[in-house]
Amino acid sequence: MELTIQKLTKRYKDKTAVNNVSLTLTPGVWGLLGANGAGKTTLMRMVAGILTPTSGKVQYDGIEIKALGEAYRDVFGYLPQNFGFYPEFTVADYLQYMASLKGLPQKETNQKIDELLHRLTLTDVRNKHIRKLSGGMQRRVGIAQALLNDPDILILDEPTSGLDPGERIRFRNILSEFAQQRIVLISTHIVSDVEYIANRNAIMKDGQIIAVGTTDELVKTMDGKVWQSTIPAEQLHHYERTVRVVTVRNEEGGSVSVRYVSESPSLPDSQNAAPRLEDLYLWLFRGEEAVKEDAV
Numbered sequence: 335m336e337l338t339i340q341k342l343t344k345r346y347k348d349k350t351a352v353n354n355v356s357l358t359l360t361p362g363v364w365g366l367l368g369a370n371g372a373g374k375t376t377l378m379r380m381v382a383g384i385l386t387p388t389s390g391k392v393q394y395d396g397i398e399i400k401a402l403g404e405a406y407r408d409v410f411g412y413l414p415q416n417f418g419f420y421p422e423f424t425v426a427d428y429l430q431y432m433a434s435l436k437g438l439p440q441k442e443t444n445q446k447i448d449e450l451l452h453r454l455t456l457t458d459v460r461n462k463h464i465r466k467l468s469g470g471m472q473r474r475v476g477i478a479q480a481l482l483n484d485p486d487i488l489i490l491d492e493p494t495s496g497l498d499p500g501e502r503i504r505f506r507n508i509l510s511e512f513a514q515q516r517i518v519l520i521s522t523h524i525v526s527d528v529e530y531i532a533n534r535n536a537i538m539k540d541g542q543i544i545a546v547g548t549t550d551e552l553v554k555t556m557d558g559k560v561w562q563s564t565i566p567a568e569q570l571h572h573y574e575r576t577v578r579v580v581t582v583r584n585e586e587g588g589s590v591s592v593r594y595v596s597e598s599p600s601l602p603d604s605q606n607a608a609p610r611l612e613d614l615y616l617w618l619f620r621g622e623e624a625v626k627e628d629a630v
């Protein structure tokens with residue numbers, strides 16, 4: 335099973351949102367990382383077949399998705415970033431409705447809905463109106479609808495926004511289990527969401543994929559560029575202007591432990607630290623708005 339993105343470009347009037355992107359997706363979880371505006375949503379919408387590229391194509395097992403039409407939709411699950419709920423529907427009615435849109439046979443539908451509600455811990459709210467659910471629960475309903483047809487390809491655009499830490503962990507586990515023999519592409523700007531579950535990551539910046547690889551491969555490129563140093567707290571402000579700080583931790587006695595990325599040591603008594611994906615992300619997006627693990 336293979337999804338091939340070939341020289342995909344999407345140009346709006348004065349903006350090239352996706353610029354000549356090529357990527358071959360194989361089974362497993364893929365993290366699509368990038369800052370806001372990098373082009374992730376635009377790329378995903380083209381892969382989902384709901385946005386027409388300016389140029390380039392997407393092929394599923396060698397056949398262009400345009401040519402596959404309905405057959406592609408049958409093997410495809412998609413959770414858009416902001417997807418319209420039907421707030422007056424109950425959870426179960428909404429899933430029934432989505433199942434009928436996807437053409438699922440009624441016999442299978444009830445069983446599938448029960449199974450998904452259980453896996454996403456939504457059984458207790460199955461008869462509640464969607465508008466009455468918390469943001470995190472609504473997100474899980476969205477994930478459930480994307481899984482209804484047991485898709486071979488699952489595309490999730492910022493699926494963890496609004497989930498609390500416990501829900502995030504549960505969500506990661508569900509996906510890891512689900513991704514065996516399937517292609518799962520998750521976009522996020524929260525590095526920790528994909529660091530442990532993604533088999534591979536693609537990092538997107540300004541409409542282009544600037545790095546692809548397993549977390550280990552990508553992290554290796556940061557060997558020797560991640561540093562740790564403990565300095566008096568009052569000096570932090572000075573160094574923050576000159577180095578790219580990843581994390582700061584308060585220590586006892588008025589000092590702070592600083593983790594930063596740099597070609598060479600820039601703070602007193604710096605020691606090399608084992609790199610993580612977040613360090614690479616900060617390195618690649620240096621100069622842009624810092625992206626931290628918000629909402630965690």
Ligand SMILES: Nc1ncnc2c1ncn2[C@@H]1O[C@H](COP(=O)(O)OP(=O)(O)OP(=O)(O)O)[C@@H](O)[C@H]1O
Binds near residue numbers: 347350376415
């Ligand atoms: N319909 C459109 N018309 C014009 N420009 C657009 C349109 N859709 C997206 N863009 C622009 O294309 C760029 C990429 O947007 P996109 O939504 O794909 O990024 P993203 O990485 O998903 O960011 P976010 O996480 O904020 O959604 C942005 O600069 C955006 O303003």
